[in-house]
Amino acid sequence: MTERVPAVRIAGITKRFGDVTAVDDIDLEIGDGEFFALLGPSGCGKTTTLRMIAGLDFPTMGSLKIFGDEVGTLPPNKRPVNTVFQAYALFPHMNVADNIAFGLKMQKVDRLERDRRVAEAVGLVQLGGMEGRRPNQLSGGQQQRVALARALVNRPKVLLLDEPLGALDLKLRQEMQLELKALQREVGITFVFVTHDQEEALTMSDRIAVMHEGRLLQTGAPEDIYQRPSNRFVADFIGRTNLLEGTVASAGEVVLSNGMRVQAASEHAFGAKVAVSLRPEQAFLHRRGGAPGGWPSIDGVLREVTYVGNALVHSVAVDWITIEVRAPHRSTETPLQVGDDVSVSWAPGGVTVVGD
Amino acid sequence: MTLAAAPPEEAAAGAATPEFERAAARAESRRGFLIAGPAYLYLVVFFAVPLGIVFAYSFADRNRFGEAVFTDPGFDAYRRLAEPIVRDILFRSLWLALLTTGICLLIGYPFSYFLTTRSPRARNILLVFVMIPFWSNFLVRNYAWRVILGKDGIISRIADFLGLGEAEILFTPSAVVLGLVYGFLPFMILPLYASIERIESSLIEAGRDLYASGWQSFRRILFPLSKPGVIAGSILVFVPSLGAYVTPEILGGAKTTLLGSYIVTQFLTARNWPVGASLSFVLMAVMLVATIVYFRAGGRNL
Numbered sequence: 001m002t003e004r005v006p007a008v009r010i011a012g013i014t015k016r017f018g019d020v021t022a023v024d025d026i027d028l029e030i031g032d033g034e035f036f037a038l039l040g041p042s043g044c045g046k047t048t049t050l051r052m053i054a055g056l057d058f059p060t061m062g063s064l065k066i067f068g069d070e071v072g073t074l075p076p077n078k079r080p081v082n083t084v085f086q087a088y089a090l091f092p093h094m095n096v097a098d099n100i101a102f103g104l105k106m107q108k109v110d111r112l113e114r115d116r117r118v119a120e121a122v123g124l125v126q127l128g129g130m131e132g133r134r135p136n137q138l139s140g141g142q143q144q145r146v147a148l149a150r151a152l153v154n155r156p157k158v159l160l161l162d163e164p165l166g167a168l169d170l171k172l173r174q175e176m177q178l179e180l181k182a183l184q185r186e187v188g189i190t191f192v193f194v195t196h197d198q199e200e201a202l203t204m205s206d207r208i209a210v211m212h213e214g215r216l217l218q219t220g221a222p223e224d225i226y227q228r229p230s231n232r233f234v235a236d237f238i239g240r241t242n243l244l245e246g247t248v249a250s251a252g253e254v255v256l257s258n259g260m261r262v263q264a265a266s267e268h269a270f271g272a273k274v275a276v277s278l279r280p281e282q283a284f285l286h287r288r289g290g291a292p293g294g295w296p297s298i299d300g301v302l303r304e305v306t307y308v309g310n311a312l313v314h315s316v317a318v319d320w321i322t323i324e325v326r327a328p329h330r331s332t333e334t335p336l337q338v339g340d341d342v343s344v345s346w347a348p349g350g351v352t353v354v355g356d
Numbered sequence: 357m358t359l360a361a362a363p364p365e366e367a368a369a370g371a372a373t374p375e376f377e378r379a380a381a382r383a384e385s386r387r388g389f390l391i392a393g394p395a396y397l398y399l400v401v402f403f404a405v406p407l408g409i410v411f412a413y414s415f416a417d418r419n420r421f422g423e424a425v426f427t428d429p430g431f432d433a434y435r436r437l438a439e440p441i442v443r444d445i446l447f448r449s450l451w452l453a454l455l456t457t458g459i460c461l462l463i464g465y466p467f468s469y470f471l472t473t474r475s476p477r478a479r480n481i482l483l484v485f486v487m488i489p490f491w492s493n494f495l496v497r498n499y500a501w502r503v504i505l506g507k508d509g510i511i512s513r514i515a516d517f518l519g520l521g522e523a524e525i526l527f528t529p530s531a532v533v534l535g536l537v538y539g540f541l542p543f544m545i546l547p548l549y550a551s552i553e554r555i556e557s558s559l560i561e562a563g564r565d566l567y568a569s570g571w572q573s574f575r576r577i578l579f580p581l582s583k584p585g586v587i588a589g590s591i592l593v594f595v596p597s598l599g600a601y602v603t604p605e606i607l608g609g610a611k612t613t614l615l616g617s618y619i620v621t622q623f624l625t626a627r628n629w630p631v632g633a634s635l636s637f638v639l640m641a642v643m644l645v646a647t648i649v650y651f652r653a654g655g656r657n658l
Binding site: 055081082090 | 556559561562563565567580581
């Protein structure tokens with residue numbers, strides 16, 4: 001992949017709206033054929049970044065290339081990209097077929113070719129028989145498919161999706177996640193999508209860029225980002241985690257705020273304020289003193305047990321914070337009771353150190 | 357709806373039945389009629405009845421003393437409308453009303469669109485500017501134009517200063533159209549703005565994203581979606597322009613008699629009530645037909 005020209009190359013892009021800096025000097029490369037997620041809380045600049053790739057907003061400075069061509073100042077109709085809009089933005093005065101054919105009409109694709117490609121796109125998103133319907137006669141999921149077909153029919157070099165599943169209910173959203181992924185494999189086009197849902201980003205993407213307050217914090221494969229978050233924000237935003245505050249004592253050791261020493265490799269300088277990130281599912285719960293030998297452990301009191309279907313979430317109060325421990329529900333063990341004295345432990349190396 | 361599903365107190369009062377539902381619907385419509393009653397009454401007494409009287413007079417004859425008499429009711433008055441002088445006035449009025457509507461649309465559309473791109477605060481201020489002229493008397497405003505357009509008016513002086521000679525606008529059809537556009541432009545802008553404002557900006561962006569140029573996205577997306585506003589605005593400008601009386605009287609010359617003036621003349625000067633009445637009805641018919649045709653034409657794509 002390194003040999004090929006990246007589908008999108010963003011270099012030093014900044015976008016300001018008046019006094020507000022929406023996107024702050026980001027660099028990003030998206031490979032050809034990647035399913036790429038821009039992830040972050042609302043207002044982090046992810047949508048602005050997507051809109052700049054689409055040409056709906058223009059960067060204040062920086063360079064934006066699509067397959068090697070500088071496009072930063074081109075209007076949207078001159079770019080080889082198409083967008084699936086957040087609320088789909090289907091044309092209410094046109095039926096499904098006309099919506100899908102719109103881009104081809106504007107590009108003056110002749111009628112025969114147009115009809116053929118529209119039919120193909122309709123088949124691709126399984127909307128056969130719906131061609132004559134108006135958008136307001138379709139369900140949310142069907143509208144979503146029309147929006148996809150309307151963009152894909154143009155065979156863009158990059159497909160941009162702005163919170164594509166945000167308007168759907170949970171069940172449908174999960175179905176569409178898999179469908180979108182399958183669709184992307186089928187058409188082989190680079191997909192760049194924006195989401196604030198970390199689970200969605202982890203499920204669907206090949207790579208994720210985590211953004212916060214206009215800055216790009218970390219880019220990497222889902223496992224990288226989840227297992228090796230580069231800082232406190234990423235660790236906390238991607239999945240749930242327990243952040244144990246501390247100070248770096250040496251290259252392989254962090255002293256927590258209660259004085260406990262934890263073995264954890266980090267590249268942070270000696271004396272740096274850091275946090276040790278312990279994922280709830282990588283933490284184990286025992287009766288006080290029952291932790292396996294050689295495993296680090298912290299003593300606490302079980303405060304709450306929440307049944308979440310496939311697991312039990314335990315809240316354990318240790319002397320300065322509450323630690324969350326997620327454990328599969330086992331009926332054979334004698335269950336721990338709220339108020340019991342317990343220990344939370346983890347396998348050596350089962351934690352990560354994150355800085356600010 | 358089953359009895360078991362009804363709350364206890366309702367069940368005691370009696371089960372819901374189709375008869376009960378119908379009675380409830382009737383009661384609802386009775387209440388609606390009562391609320392609308394005063395308005396109905398007002399319209400019947402002060403609009404429908406006088407209109408009926410005018411309609412009756414349009415079939416009357418005029419005696420030697422200029423009185424309308426019903427000795428031999430018929431279509432004589434309507435036949436007089438086919439005379440060249442009346443026909444010319446009708447066509448001239450239609451043409452000026454169409455021109456006024458067209459110019460209002462050309463000026464009003466870009467302005468309405470511009471409004472929707474402003475911040476809500478700026479929009480409200482600009483909308484107030486649109487409506488400010490309404491705060492002063494219509495007659496006064498028309499006389500103001502007479503001053504502006506007159507021989508010693510600012511337009512004439514500027515033209516003179518530029519060596520273009522004396523501009524003669526006052527008492528021409530141009531002055532009438534100018535006055536009508538000025539008077540009725542807000543009626544075009546307000547419905548247009550209301551309808552453009554409702555269009556999601558993402559639809560225009562989607563058009564641009566799908567390779568439409570700025571012009572194409574206007575023609576294919578913005579304009580079709582704003583048609584309700586275009587239609588409402590056009591009717592609100594066309595109808596009063598066609599029957600306009602004050603503006604043509606003040607700004608138009610003797611050569612540009614329009615329908616409104618002609619009808620007034622028939623009633624007050626020529627003492628020919630039947631012709632005035634019949635012309636009023638023809639005018640109403642034209643407006644009604646134009647409105648229906650326009651709504652139908654636009655309705656297909658709405």
